[in-house]
Amino acid sequence: MPPTHRSPVSTDKKLKNSFDTLYKTYTKPEFLDSDPLFLCYLYESAEDREFVGLLSALFAYGNVTAIRGFLSRLLEPMGKRPKxxxxxHGTKIWTSKLGPYRFQKEKDILLFLQGLRLSYLELEKSGESFLESWFSPLDKNEFGLEKRISGFQSRFSEVLGSLDPSWKSYGLGFLIGIGNPKSAHKRYCMFLRWMVRKEGPDLGLYKSIHSSELLFPLDTHINRLSNILGITxxxxxxxxxxxEVTDYFQKFYPEDPLRMDFALCRLGILRKCKxxxxxxxxxSCDLKDVCKIYGSKRRKVGTATEN
Ligand code: SF4
Structure with a gap:
């Protein structure tokens, strides 16, 4: 006898098929330039890609055109090997020339860059080319991505404090993401996705963090879609x-819960979903079978036809 209702297994299979189809549609190099990650690909070395990735991620708040304009102003004078x-050469070239970016005054941005420079020089002493080891919990008994992020923030704050004891302006605090214990840490989650995932378009530069540890960067698109798809x-x-969003996708992709992030974001960024x-x-949407908006439209049409 055929089942009278959809079993959870068949529902999960249907969901996974829809996600896999969307993944194939959008996880392609041709869509890379719609993402802040594209800037990393303009540089050849892994070290420059990490450096540019951190700048692109931490300044990725606000309007896309403004972000791009600011990042080109910042990166162009540094040439092909910005790190x-x-x-x-330090930051002399930008003094009184760079200007502010939204919440950051020029002074905040220059101090941030000087902090980054000093951090890299410190890490170089122990033969490390990346910031990776600073993304580890301060307490070895703790674990989880949020502890990795706060580990980086604490170490970096210490460096800033060594450069300027009164470094904590609103703009610089906002830039490095301190002060809100409930924050989703969107910009760090995005940066770590780029650095950790081995599959394109991500860069897979960090080896000590597993992709199953990553958390969804809750940008405006994932925020919206996770509600209309009934994920949360x-x-x-x-x-x-x-x-919650990460746990949901971990059911389908246990080793790589962020596998769908790039494709899902394209629906919003490319204005394919309103x-x-x-x-x-x-x-023609790959997710129509799992979308609450589409489902309710279909039910309404069905009811109208029956009447
Ligand atoms: S079916 Fe429509 S509303 Fe639902 S996700 Fe696709 S484009 Fe968006």
């Missing part, structure tokens, strides 16, 4: 929501 440039009821964009039924978009 080497910073280590050799939570509206607040906080750490708890990022955990969070409302739009015939031209929804009828």
């Amino acid at each position: 080497e440039y910073l280590l050799k 009821e939570r509206r607040t964009s906080d750490f708890k929501k990022s955990r 969070s409302a039924y739009v015939k031209e978009l929804c009828e």
